[in-house]
Amino acid sequence: MNKLPPKRKKATSVTSRDSEPSASSAEDTFDPENPATATITVTAAEVEELSETEERDRLHLERRVEKAFFEAGKALAELRDRRLYRSTHSTFEEYCKDRFGFERRHPYRLIEAAGVVDNLIKMCPNWTQNQIEDDPATVYSDQRQILPTSEGQVRPMTKLKPEEQQEVWQRAVEVAGGKVPTGRIVKDVVQRIMERTQVPNTYHLGEVCQILAKDNPELRGKGGCWGIVSAVNEFSCTVRMWDGEYTVGLKHLKSYNYLSAECEQMREICDRISRVYSDSLEETVKSLLQLLGKVNRAYLTAVEEKLLNVLESEYRRDITP
Structure with missing residues (x-):
């Protein structure tokens, strides 16, 4: 005689049968004739609210x-x-x-x-x-x-x-x-x-400006120095100084309002200092050149001229005649 297949046990809910079903739980059901209709109870986990503390x-x-x-x-x-x-x-x-x-x-x-x-x-x-x-x-x-x-x-x-x-x-x-x-x-x-609040850039090539380094760490050591505008950008100027060129924002520049002849004099002084300057110089020589780079007038005094002449004769890089 053929044995009958074992009878499947009915799935039961994790909740007690004696308790009333809640909105978030229901008893599991399973129909052997139609497994696709199985119902599995999912009990919603209660989220604990944070206390005031x-x-x-x-x-x-x-x-x-x-x-x-x-x-x-x-x-x-x-x-x-x-x-x-x-x-x-x-x-x-x-x-x-x-x-x-x-x-x-x-x-x-x-x-x-x-x-x-x-x-x-x-x-x-x-x-x-x-x-x-x-x-x-x-x-x-x-x-x-x-x-x-x-x-x-x-x-x-x-x-x-x-x-x-x-x-x-x-x-x-x-x-x-x-x-x-x-x-x-x-x-x-x-x-x-x-x-x-855009302010137009009114600087022009060859203009001599003072560097205002306040609140700009990238200009540290350049405050009070002068430079000559070599490029005019939208919100900044490229300024040539004794030790190279720097891009400086408009609010960190102040024009000396020199005449054209005075600007030409400053350009010549800048050229002379630049030919002497190099990173390999002694710190004392660099400091002297930096002091000349802070002169706030369009000429050198007799003593400053002599000092620059000495530095030129001692350190000037070769110039093609």
Whole structure:
């Protein structure tokens, strides 16, 4: 006699049969004649809400993560200003490279970015300094203050005026739908601000200008020096100085308004200094040439002329007759 196939057991729910079925659970069913109609019970997991303390802790920790580059910039600024690197390194740049692996420009970017964030924090006048330092996740007007979370988001704003920085950030947050905007969004908003306030480049070739190095680490050591415009760009000029050519933004230039004859005199002086200068010179000689490069008149005194003559006879590179 043929044996009957074993009887399949009916699937049961993980919930008790004695309990009433809820909206999120139902008993498993299985029809041997039609397996495709099987029903499997899925019990919805209940998500535990954060307590008020946990929510506050989460916001606090998130803000600490967001403030990482800001705190780094503030610390670097203090290390630089107080020269706390002087016991081991002669320059701030060497210290940052050896200690943190930062290339020359990076620590200055972090310092500039921290300055921008400090300015953006001022948009919340009801915040106290203690609130900012002790509880960075402070709720303001029932909303968290949207602040930058990376140096790249801040970089396009570093050359703007404080009020322009605040305007750019507010607009960028709006474009991002009330969230932290990307660096690209910030850059686009900055470009629109620049186009609105664009000042035409009125400099001309051969014009003698003074270099204004304030707030521009790339021009360190060039403040007060003069240069001759060798190329006129849209928002900058290429300026020839005693040790080479530099591209300088318009706000870092100031014309001496010399007459054409005076500009020609300065061009001749620049040519003479350039023929003497090289990176292999002794530091004292470089310093003397730099002092001549800061002369704020269209001529050399008798002593300066003699000094340049001596340097020319000693160091001048060969000139084709």
